[in-house]
Amino acid sequence: MWDRRTLSPRERFLRACRREPVDQVPVWLMRQAGRYMPEYQAVRAGRSFLELCKSPELCRDVALQPIRAFGLEIAIVFSDILLPAEAMGCDLVFDEDGPKIRNPVRDRAQVEALRDFDAAAATPWPAQALALTAAALGPDRPVIGFCGAPFTLACYMIEGRGSRNYENTKRMLYGAPETLHLLLERLTDNLVGYVEDQIAAGATAVQIFDSWAGCLTREDYIAFAHPYTKKLVQRLARHDVPIISFVNGCAHVLDVMVDSGAQVLSIDECVDPAIARSIAGDKVAIQGNMDPTALLATPAVAERETRKNLEAFGHGRGHVFNLGSGILKWTPPECVHACVKAVQGWS
Amino acid sequence: MWDRRTLSPRERFLRACRREPVDQVPVWLMRQAGRYMPEYQAVRAGRSFLELCKSPELCRDVALQPIRAFGLEIAIVFSDILLPAEAMGCDLVFDEDGPKIRNPVRDRAQVEALRDFDAAAATPWPAQALALTAAALGPDRPVIGFCGAPFTLACYMIEGRGSRNYENTKRMLYGAPETLHLLLERLTDNLVGYVEDQIAAGATAVQIFDSWAGCLTREDYIAFAHPYTKKLVQRLARHDVPIISFVNGCAHVLDVMVDSGAQVLSIDECVDPAIARSIAGDKVAIQGNMDPTALLATPAVAERETRKNLEAFGHGRGHVFNLGSGILKWTPPECVHACVKAVQGWS
Numbered sequence: 001m002w003d004r005r006t007l008s009p010r011e012r013f014l015r016a017c018r019r020e021p022v023d024q025v026p027v028w029l030m031r032q033a034g035r036y037m038p039e040y041q042a043v044r045a046g047r048s049f050l051e052l053c054k055s056p057e058l059c060r061d062v063a064l065q066p067i068r069a070f071g072l073e074i075a076i077v078f079s080d081i082l083l084p085a086e087a088m089g090c091d092l093v094f095d096e097d098g099p100k101i102r103n104p105v106r107d108r109a110q111v112e113a114l115r116d117f118d119a120a121a122a123t124p125w126p127a128q129a130l131a132l133t134a135a136a137l138g139p140d141r142p143v144i145g146f147c148g149a150p151f152t153l154a155c156y157m158i159e160g161r162g163s164r165n166y167e168n169t170k171r172m173l174y175g176a177p178e179t180l181h182l183l184l185e186r187l188t189d190n191l192v193g194y195v196e197d198q199i200a201a202g203a204t205a206v207q208i209f210d211s212w213a214g215c216l217t218r219e220d221y222i223a224f225a226h227p228y229t230k231k232l233v234q235r236l237a238r239h240d241v242p243i244i245s246f247v248n249g250c251a252h253v254l255d256v257m258v259d260s261g262a263q264v265l266s267i268d269e270c271v272d273p274a275i276a277r278s279i280a281g282d283k284v285a286i287q288g289n290m291d292p293t294a295l296l297a298t299p300a301v302a303e304r305e306t307r308k309n310l311e312a313f314g315h316g317r318g319h320v321f322n323l324g325s326g327i328l329k330w331t332p333p334e335c336v337h338a339c340v341k342a343v344q345g346w347s
Numbered sequence: 348m349w350d351r352r353t354l355s356p357r358e359r360f361l362r363a364c365r366r367e368p369v370d371q372v373p374v375w376l377m378r379q380a381g382r383y384m385p386e387y388q389a390v391r392a393g394r395s396f397l398e399l400c401k402s403p404e405l406c407r408d409v410a411l412q413p414i415r416a417f418g419l420e421i422a423i424v425f426s427d428i429l430l431p432a433e434a435m436g437c438d439l440v441f442d443e444d445g446p447k448i449r450n451p452v453r454d455r456a457q458v459e460a461l462r463d464f465d466a467a468a469a470t471p472w473p474a475q476a477l478a479l480t481a482a483a484l485g486p487d488r489p490v491i492g493f494c495g496a497p498f499t500l501a502c503y504m505i506e507g508r509g510s511r512n513y514e515n516t517k518r519m520l521y522g523a524p525e526t527l528h529l530l531l532e533r534l535t536d537n538l539v540g541y542v543e544d545q546i547a548a549g550a551t552a553v554q555i556f557d558s559w560a561g562c563l564t565r566e567d568y569i570a571f572a573h574p575y576t577k578k579l580v581q582r583l584a585r586h587d588v589p590i591i592s593f594v595n596g597c598a599h600v601l602d603v604m605v606d607s608g609a610q611v612l613s614i615d616e617c618v619d620p621a622i623a624r625s626i627a628g629d630k631v632a633i634q635g636n637m638d639p640t641a642l643l644a645t646p647a648v649a650e651r652e653t654r655k656n657l658e659a660f661g662h663g664r665g666h667v668f669n670l671g672s673g674i675l676k677w678t679p680p681e682c683v684h685a686c687v688k689a690v691q692g693w694s
């Protein structure tokens with residue numbers, strides 16, 4: 001139906017997001033710029049992670065690394081989902097275990113004490129990095145902007161660090177739900193401008209990462225995560241930029257996510273692609289969902305598993321190839337290369 | 348249809364497992380004997396966890412603690428799922444972070460070097476502890492035996508410790524699947540006798556814990572977890588003891604699990620009870636699935652959430668009340684008490 005690769009990468013990606021026919025499945029990989037790349041490690045050496053996130057030129061440089069190394073054609077701005085939390089007053093640090101918030105938000109007074117922020121003044125780096133990345137790539141190649149979903153940001157702010165059981169968040173959810181709703185409301189309000197600045201800087205699409213909402217029961221997802229993501233999507237709708245909604249651990253709420261207003265549903269690796277397709281129907285495109293651990297073995301395994309995942313999605317419209325969650329730091333770059341080539345060579 | 352509490356706790360539990368009418372929803376809680384109880388901490392003081400697991404009298408004592416403290420009527424043998432791994436040759440230790448296997452199994456030679464074991468000789472403690480617990484409770488009160496599912500045990504043996512991404516297991520799964528199948532086969536063979544000894548010691552039912560199979564894609568669950576659990580269930584079928592199959596993170600494979608041959612499906616908290624009921628149909632009973640974090644706030648919250656969970660299951664047959672996963676160590680005992688009372692007082 002199309003000659004091979006007649007579309008620009010930007011058109012290809014946008015058409016796939018809109019479930020229009022394409023000449024090839026577009027591909028990007030969550031955390032495609034990161035610790036598994038020696039080039040990235042070289043930029044990080046002697047710098048804190050937060051220092052990197054606040055250096056738009058360096059953010060551009062690392063965002064471009066996987067584009068150059070693997071022939072990827074879609075970039076995602078290099079940043080961190082916690083910058084808005086910092087702008088609201090969280091004392092954010094990164095150590096070897098990941099992010100920490102030294103003043104976690106545990107009660108209503110602490111929620112009320114958070115600041116509303118103007119992104120351009122308080123945390124301008126993501127939009128600046130996005131503009132620089134877009135300028136380097138030129139108008140034909142897409143750059144994705146992103147933010148954390150309100151629920152995932154609330155979780156981080158309440159827990160103050162990575163968590164296995166989210167006990168502080170859950171204690172608030174079950175014991176003081178109105179406090180959690182207030183926090184979610186405030187986060188949603190503040191994220192609108194934060195994302196809009198990235199759109200103004202040239203974002204081709206925006207992904208909302210709900211990395212932690214998989215810890216919620218279905219009932220609680222419907223009460224505490226979905227409405228705020230949906231509200232954020234609605235308030236961004238006038239910009240006519242596709243929104244990608246990602247929930248890690250989404251199998252039990254896929255049918256709810258379909259109704260978020262986002263044009264693209266990004267699914268984790270546990271979900272069967274055919275089941276996701278049938279739930280999505282003709283309402284949304286699907287992004288995903290190869291198991292990131294399938295990139296840990298050899299390039300031959302990576303190629304085989306990539307093809308299997310593509311086959312599982314079938315040749316219908318509306319598929320953006322990606323992993324089900326981010327690339328792991330132990331991933332051999334040659335496996336990433338084999339994966340990208342397998343998508344680009346697939347027909 | 349029944350006068351209140353005309354059945355013995357044993358009859359009540361067995362009838363619920365078989366989807367026959369009961370006078371009250373039976374209740375037990377995963378990890379009901381554990382660190383959240385001061386009585387348990389007192390027994391653990393000055394002893395390693397493994398020492399406790401190998402002292403049948405002490406195992407009986409701690410298994411009885413929640414029965415006495417909360418008026419629970421169903422006990423589960425106190426033991427650890429990793430004892431069979433130790434009996435097969437794993438060098439098992441427990442430290443403050445949990446279990447460690449100092450000689451993890453990473454290749455075919457290491458799988459082949461594992462020992463087959465006779466449970467009565469190599470790891471007699473669980474059956475002994477079960478017999479003592481059953482003797483203390485008398486014939487009217489059920490005692491559940493248990494084992495880890497082949498996949499979860501394989502995961503522990505390969506990783507050597509708790510894991511976030513299971514990268515060693517997945518590397519084997521994708522890169523050397525025949526080695527993983529051999530390990531799973533050997534585990535299944537050895538678990539049969541291990542469970543049979545618990546049945547001979549008086550187990551009323553047996554739960555198979557697949558705590559880590561939720562990390563698998565649906566396709567890989569069907570290839571690497573389900574067939575071995577199913578084989579284990581088949582080989583135990585002649586004993587006419589209900590088998591409960593628990594997978595943590597099961598939303599994407601519920602319909603597969605229904606076909607394991609187990610009489611009871613134990614579901615995690617993420618799954619909507621009504622959806623689980625509809626998938627289970629009249630084939631299996633359901634155990635679960637209150638969120639264990641709903642016990643972290645106050646007794647009033649625990650009671651409210653318990654009732655909500657019971658309502659969500661409806662008043663149909665074939666429900667064993669439980670949590671969706673184990674009690675957390677920060678749980679106030681008075682919340683557990685409120686939960687148990689709410690189930691026992693529900694109608």
